Amino acid sequence: YQAKEGGGSVAAYDSTRDAASTDQLALLAELREALEVDDQLVLALQPAVDLATGAPTGVEALIRWQHPRRGWLNPIDFIRPVENSEQLGTFTRYVLNKALGVAAGWAREGLDVPISVNLSARSLLDPRLPAEIAEALRRHQVPPHRLVLEITETVVMSELEVIDEVLSTLRSMGVQLAVDDFGTGFSSLTFLTRIAVDELKVDRSFVIRMADSPEAAAIVRTTVGLAHELGLRVVAEGVETAEQRLALAELGCTSAQGYHFFKPMPADKIGAVLGSLRDSAESNVFRLRADG
Ligand code: C2E
Ligand code: MG
Numbered sequence: 259y260q261a262k263e264g265g266g267s268v269a270a271y272d273s274t275r276d277a278a279s280t281d282q283l284a285l286l287a288e289l290r291e292a293l294e295v296d297d298q299l300v301l302a303l304q305p306a307v308d309l310a311t312g313a314p315t316g317v318e319a320l321i322r323w324q325h326p327r328r329g330w331l332n333p334i335d336f337i338r339p340v341e342n343s344e345q346l347g348t349f350t351r352y353v354l355n356k357a358l359g360v361a362a363g364w365a366r367e368g369l370d371v372p373i374s375v376n377l378s379a380r381s382l383l384d385p386r387l388p389a390e391i392a393e394a395l396r397r398h399q400v401p402p403h404r405l406v407l408e409i410t411e412t413v414v415m416s417e418l419e420v421i422d423e424v425l426s427t428l429r430s431m432g433v434q435l436a437v438d439d440f441g442t443g444f445s446s447l448t449f450l451t452r453i454a455v456d457e458l459k460v461d462r463s464f465v466i467r468m469a470d471s472p473e474a475a476a477i478v479r480t481t482v483g484l485a486h487e488l489g490l491r492v493v494a495e496g497v498e499t500a501e502q503r504l505a506l507a508e509l510g511c512t513s514a515q516g517y518h519f520f521k522p523m524p525a526d527k528i529g530a531v532l533g534s535l536r537d538s539a540e541s542n543v544f545r546l547r548a549d550g
């Protein structure tokens with residue numbers, strides 16, 4: 259993390275930077291309101307599917323902000339300032355609570371699909387996080403293994419001990435861990451020797467270039483092999499074409515997510531989609547059995 263510069267800065271007055279930080283302060287004040295008063299912050303949900311059967315293997319929760327003046331905002335428009343503010347804890351609890359609420363609804367419909375929530379690395383510095391998550395799981399009556407926490411491994415080295423402690427407590431509770439954007443961090447492989455995880459998510463940048471970059475294809479193939487060797491699930495992100503889907507299946511990748519299958523969708527649509535995916539996956543299996 260970039261530390262905020264103190265008063266010692268001798269940089270010339272920069273009005274664009276000043277305006278930008280004023281705007282960030284305004285945004286953070288508006289976020290405080292959004293978190294307190296109404297439902298401006300909503301989850302978009304995107305299923306990942308089994309490449310062999312089409313069955314849903316999980317659903318990722320992606321935050322959206324329906325801002326009264328600024329319109330629909332994506333995470334890239336506001337996540338960074340939130341991560342650097344003292345509102346991160348409240349924001350993280352808000353997202354987890356919403357996501358578990360959605361997952362609790364599926365359980366009532368007999369769908370046992372796990373929900374994945376993205377966590378900012380900095381929220382893992384809060385030692386109260388595991389107890390808060392345990393409480394939220396109890397409140398929503400969602401079994402811990404139905405929650406997958408997606409983390410990126412770009413964390414400050416000096417903070418590793420706290421983060422390892424928080425992550426291993428979460429995992430001992432039965433919560434699952436996924437490494438997001440795998441291959442893009444600077445320490446992915448070291449991370450795997452420190453923290454036991456359940457899933458690797460192959461970054462979209464490699465999936466996009468797979469067809470015309472032998473390097474990208476090799477990285478995808480190696481990540482899939484690594485996951486198999488370590489007994490982890492592997493999910494390819496950002497699959498947009500049938501060619502990519504086929505290439506991934508050929509490399510042994512078992513699960514994928516992307517616009518080719520589904521765009522992120524509102525919470526009130528996801529239940530029906532999961533139900534029909536499951537039903538058609540079941541009939542695929544029956545058909546395969548009948549053919550075999
Ligand atoms: P991510 O976790 O790697 O999520 C994947 C991003 O790729 C999402 O963007 C998703 O909408 C997008 N995506 C999915 N399939 C495709 C595809 O086929 N093509 C393309 N071009 N894009 C695809 P989104 O929703 O804008 O989120 C961006 C990032 O923001 C996420 O990356 C995640 O790191 C972060 N984020 C999202 N929600 C949360 C949250 O609740 N908390 C925190 N801390 N971070 C979040
Ligand atoms: Mg993610």
Ligand code: MG
Pocket residue numbers: 438439459461462495
């Ligand atoms: Mg990702």
Ligand code: MG
Pocket residue numbers: 439461462495
């Ligand atoms: Mg990504």
